[in-house]
Each structure stands twice: as structure tokens, then as C-alpha cells.
Amino acid sequence: MLELCRHAVGAARSLGADYADARVMEIRNQHLATEDQRVSGVHDAESMGIGVRVIVAGAWGFSATSRLTRPDAERAVRQAVEIARSGAAARATRELHWADEPPHVAEYRTPVRKDPFAVPVEDKIGLLLEVNKRALGVKGVTKCYSHMHFRRQHRWLATSEGAAIESDVCTSTACCTATAVNGTTAKQRYLEATPCNIGYEHIEQTPFLEEAERVGAEAVEHLSAKSCPSGQKDLILLPSHLALTMHESIGHATELDRAIGMEESLAGSSFATPDQIGKLKYGSPMMNVVADNTLPVGCASMGFDDDAVECQRYDLVREGMLAGFMCSRDTAHAMDAARSNGSCRADSWGSIPIVRQSNFSLEPGEAPLTLEELIADTKDGILIDGMGSFSIDQKRYNFQFGGDCFWEIKNGKLAGMLKDVTYWAITTDFWGSLDAICDRRFWEPIGVMNCGKGDPMQIAQMSHCTAPARFRQINVGPANR
Ligand SMILES: [Zn+2]
Incomplete structure (x- = not known):
């Protein structure tokens, strides 16, 4: 061939x-x-x-x-x-x-x-x-x-x-x-x-x-299960859940074609722009986000992208500051990069390659921390597992997420299941409230098979990796108000 x-x-x-x-x-x-x-x-x-x-x-x-x-x-x-x-x-x-x-x-x-x-x-x-x-x-x-x-x-x-x-x-x-x-x-x-x-x-x-x-x-x-309370709670999000929040509020926001207004057809542009690299405070200082298409099990790992660029590992957010975007060979110049980071893929032989999300990871915490210890350290919170429905605006800035299963946390202990939990936030406030991430032993990749983008729409696959993480004082309320 x-x-x-x-x-x-x-x-x-x-x-x-x-x-x-x-x-x-x-x-x-x-x-x-x-x-x-x-x-x-x-x-x-x-x-x-x-x-x-x-x-x-x-x-x-x-x-x-x-x-x-x-x-x-x-x-x-x-x-x-x-x-x-x-x-x-x-x-x-x-x-x-x-x-x-x-x-x-x-x-x-x-x-x-x-x-x-x-x-x-x-x-x-x-x-x-x-x-x-x-x-x-x-x-x-x-x-x-x-x-x-x-x-x-x-x-x-x-x-x-x-x-x-x-x-x-x-x-x-x-x-x-x-x-x-x-x-x-x-x-x-x-x-x-x-x-x-x-x-x-x-x-x-x-x-x-x-x-x-x-x-x-x-x-x-x-x-x-008890209905979701209203108010501000500390959220502990498991990888199976947090992967989707990462996908929507970091992944799509750091696609360079979207950020420069080149591809907005399906779901809009981004609040983050290349002139803000090194200046935009995306989240708390412990937020390190690394794209990695060399991860063997990652759904976006294919050795080389469809621009024939070797897959790489590179920073998207470093110590809470915006550090880069996912790009193609014809968009790299927009962030003054001499080389593409290899994030251009097509979903079939009949589609033109476009910038797609790489596998990317919220880096685990450096200090030893288990999920049990994180729960024990949380007074008034909610633990969320699995993906549910969500919505996010066309700038990837204002969002709401559900989940698959929810447990109340009271005084460091799980206190029964909750239902109809939703939380909402502004992307940078949410990531700014990140204050604990479990260590590498609990870090795992979660795959996405149905990411839609482009016009005509293409469906891509990629993985998002994280360990359980805690976000302080996030607005929550029942979905069925
Ligand atoms: Zn997507």
C-alpha cells in the first residue's frame, strides 16, 4: 500500500x-x-x-x-x-x-x-x-x-x-x-x-x-439515594469521572485551531489563546497537564500523526499556568513553535486531518496519598464516579457536569449514596480550586471513543489520565430542581 x-x-x-x-x-x-x-x-x-x-x-x-x-x-x-x-x-x-x-x-x-x-x-x-x-x-x-x-x-x-x-x-x-x-x-x-x-x-x-x-x-x-444538597461542597473526583471534565474544559480549550478561530464549526472556540501562554492562570500551582501520544495504551497513540509528525510528550499547563496547545504542522506557527507537536489526525481515509486532542494527563501528586486518606481529610464533600451528562459553553469556560454515581462525605467518612448531583463552575475557578491529587499508584488512563469535531464531523479517540483529585468549595445542586 x-x-x-x-x-x-x-x-x-x-x-x-x-x-x-x-x-x-x-x-x-x-x-x-x-x-x-x-x-x-x-x-x-x-x-x-x-x-x-x-x-x-x-x-x-x-x-x-x-x-x-x-x-x-x-x-x-x-x-x-x-x-x-x-x-x-x-x-x-x-x-x-x-x-x-x-x-x-x-x-x-x-x-x-x-x-x-x-x-x-x-x-x-x-x-x-x-x-x-x-x-x-x-x-x-x-x-x-x-x-x-x-x-x-x-x-x-x-x-x-x-x-x-x-x-x-x-x-x-x-x-x-x-x-x-x-x-x-x-x-x-x-x-x-x-x-x-x-x-x-x-x-x-x-x-x-x-x-x-x-x-x-x-x-x-x-x-x-438521598437527593443532592445545594451549596458549596468539596468534590473528590475519580479518574472515571474527572477524565470527561478534563476533556471538555482542558482538551477542547487547548486545541490550537479552535483557539485561533480556524475551526469553530461544531462546538465553538476557546477562552485560552496563544498570546496567553505563560500568562493565563489556568488553575492552582499543583495543576500540571502533560499531553502524551507516546503513552502505549493511550487511544491517540499511533506513533506518528497524519501530518507524519512523530508523537511527542509536551506541556499544556505547568504549575497552573497555560503552557501550550495541541497543534498541527499548519497551526504550529500560531504559537511560535518551529515544530508541530503531532496532534493532527483524521478519523478515516475519507477525512482530512485536523487538530485533535492528544492523550493528556493531570500529573499525579508527588506526596504519597491514597483515596482513603483523601476522603478521611475531607469534612463536607461528595465523591463522584463515572461519566454522566454535561454542558459547556462555546468558549469552554462555563460548565455543568453530572456523573454516574455519587457518595456524600461527612467528617472524613462516606455517608451514603446521593442522586441527581450536578456541579457547575467557571473553568479557571474550578481548576484553581484543585488542592489535592492522589499519587502515581492511583493514576490511570480513561479512554474516550466518541469525540466529535469538525464540519463534516469527525469522531476521534484519545485518553485522559489522572489520579483521584479534590476540588474545594464547588457549587453543587440537584439536577431535578
Ligand atoms: Zn470531544
Whole structure:
């Protein structure tokens, strides 16, 4: 396939492209779902094609085809060049800058011990049905839905600069959700093998069978939980929950194309701008946020991005101050960077690469601190596990989050479950109130498989890593006021 990519790149150069890249992708998605004691979905689809991207007279052109022959690739090249020429003619003031990158010739492969696609569908469905059976065995549980999702992305990428990259990325996840109903009220609880770039061993290592009854029992307990109090509380957020707050209030806010107004179509821009690097107080001094697409299990780790830039580790926030943005080769200049940090990805062969969130991490606390010690140190608070609904404004500044499960903390002890908890804050106030993070032993990656961005929308995957962390005096109240 690299040969076909090189051929397309050569064709583009001969038509006058100053830069060209061609990317073949073979993507397989397998999704298995069970509802109660029946199979509710078996989906297994493959998609393969080539996307060609060119720069002509300072403008981008892109085209793609699912036909992997030389004449079809050449047709896509001609179309991409034509689109770039018409774009150049209509171009307004924005000048295209293209950051340098050495031409890498390399291969990258997700470390996989057990290929999830080689495990028989019957075995996977069997596990899901058994999980449902155990959860449904808990009195009061009326529904249980479980699913597994495996994704393989095999990519060949060649550029006119001489880069030749092959990557093979495998992602695995599974989730079980139990529902309890009482009259007109329904409450849920879920258990997830968080999305990771890893093989089926991830599913086997997650204690679904052992934990199914606990998940069911917590769904039932959730029904009769006390309502959320109103006021200001100290929040202890577990990684399974905090990952989403990080995604929305740090991740999208530090995408450079969004911050400079280049890509606002789907969900707006950002309150953070590159001129504020080193000046904007994002959070408390213990807030260190590091992007890392070299993290082996991270869902955004693929060796090299679709700009053919080597994946890297770099700062987004350092000691509470804004330190950088996630960028592409054509946006790096906007933060005076000589090199892109490798955060440009497309969700398929038919999509043009755009700036996407890297894996990134809230660095763990340096002093030894367990979750139990953190709870013991909290007088009046709420512990939140899992993701729920959320909303955030178009500048990523003013937000509200729910969660999956909540426990009251009174005088250093868990004091029963709460329901309908929401909290809201301004991004910089929220991160400014961060005052404790558990240490590295409790730090874990949480994957996101459904991040939407762009127009037409693309769906990307990435991971956010953290340990349990505490935020002081955050506004909380019941969702059902
Ligand atoms: Zn997103």
C-alpha cells in the first residue's frame, strides 16, 4: 500500500503540488451488544480507501476514493489539486505555514497480546450474556445492557518529503450498564473496561463477572439515594469521572485551531489563546497537564500523526499556568513553535486531518496519598464516579457536569449514596480550586471513543489520565430542581 501512496504523491507533484501526502487506511470496527438475555447487536464492518492531500499555491486540497488502483488514486489526486487551485483563487488573508519535520520512515504497532478479532464472537457474546444474567439476578434490577467494541486502524502514509509510515493500532473496550426502576424513576450504574489501545487481554483483566452483582446492587441503591444538597461542597473526583471534565474544559480549550478561530464549526472556540501562554492562570500551582501520544495504551497513540509528525510528550499547563496547545504542522506557527507537536489526525481515509486532542494527563501528586486518606481529610464533600451528562459553553469556560454515581462525605467518612448531583463552575475557578491529587499508584488512563469535531464531523479517540483529585468549595445542586 505504501507503493500506491508514493505513486499518488508523485502524481500530485507532477501536477504542481508543493506538498502532497497520501494515506491508505483499513479500518475494522466490531461492536457486540446484549440486552438482558438476548443479543441486541452484532456489527462487524471494514472500510478501506486512500485520501490524498495537497498544497498548491498556498491552499489545501483533499480528495479520497475507496478504489485502490493507480488510475483511481490519480483521479483523486487531480480532484485534490483542482480543489486546492480553486481554494487558492478564493483565498482570503490567512497564509499557509507548514512547520518542518524530518521525513520519518518507520512502523508503529499497538502492543497486543491477544487479538480481539481472533476471539470467537460466541465467546464474547457468552461473556456479555453472563454479565447481564448476574446483574439481573439482583432484586430490583430490571434491565442490563452490555457491549464490547474493538477497532483496528491499519494505516500507510507517504509524503512528498519522503516520509513512509505504517501503523497498526488496536483499541478495545467493554461496558455493562444495569438499570433499576421504581415507578417512574430509573437509575443506572455502569462498569467499564475503559477504551485503551490494547488487545483482548484488557477485557479478560476487567472483573466483569465478579463485579456484575455489585453494579446491579448500586443501581438499586441509587434509586433510594438521598437527593443532592445545594451549596458549596468539596468534590473528590475519580479518574472515571474527572477524565470527561478534563476533556471538555482542558482538551477542547487547548486545541490550537479552535483557539485561533480556524475551526469553530461544531462546538465553538476557546477562552485560552496563544498570546496567553505563560500568562493565563489556568488553575492552582499543583495543576500540571502533560499531553502524551507516546503513552502505549493511550487511544491517540499511533506513533506518528497524519501530518507524519512523530508523537511527542509536551506541556499544556505547568504549575497552573497555560503552557501550550495541541497543534498541527499548519497551526504550529500560531504559537511560535518551529515544530508541530503531532496532534493532527483524521478519523478515516475519507477525512482530512485536523487538530485533535492528544492523550493528556493531570500529573499525579508527588506526596504519597491514597483515596482513603483523601476522603478521611475531607469534612463536607461528595465523591463522584463515572461519566454522566454535561454542558459547556462555546468558549469552554462555563460548565455543568453530572456523573454516574455519587457518595456524600461527612467528617472524613462516606455517608451514603446521593442522586441527581450536578456541579457547575467557571473553568479557571474550578481548576484553581484543585488542592489535592492522589499519587502515581492511583493514576490511570480513561479512554474516550466518541469525540466529535469538525464540519463534516469527525469522531476521534484519545485518553485522559489522572489520579483521584479534590476540588474545594464547588457549587453543587440537584439536577431535578
Ligand atoms: Zn470531544
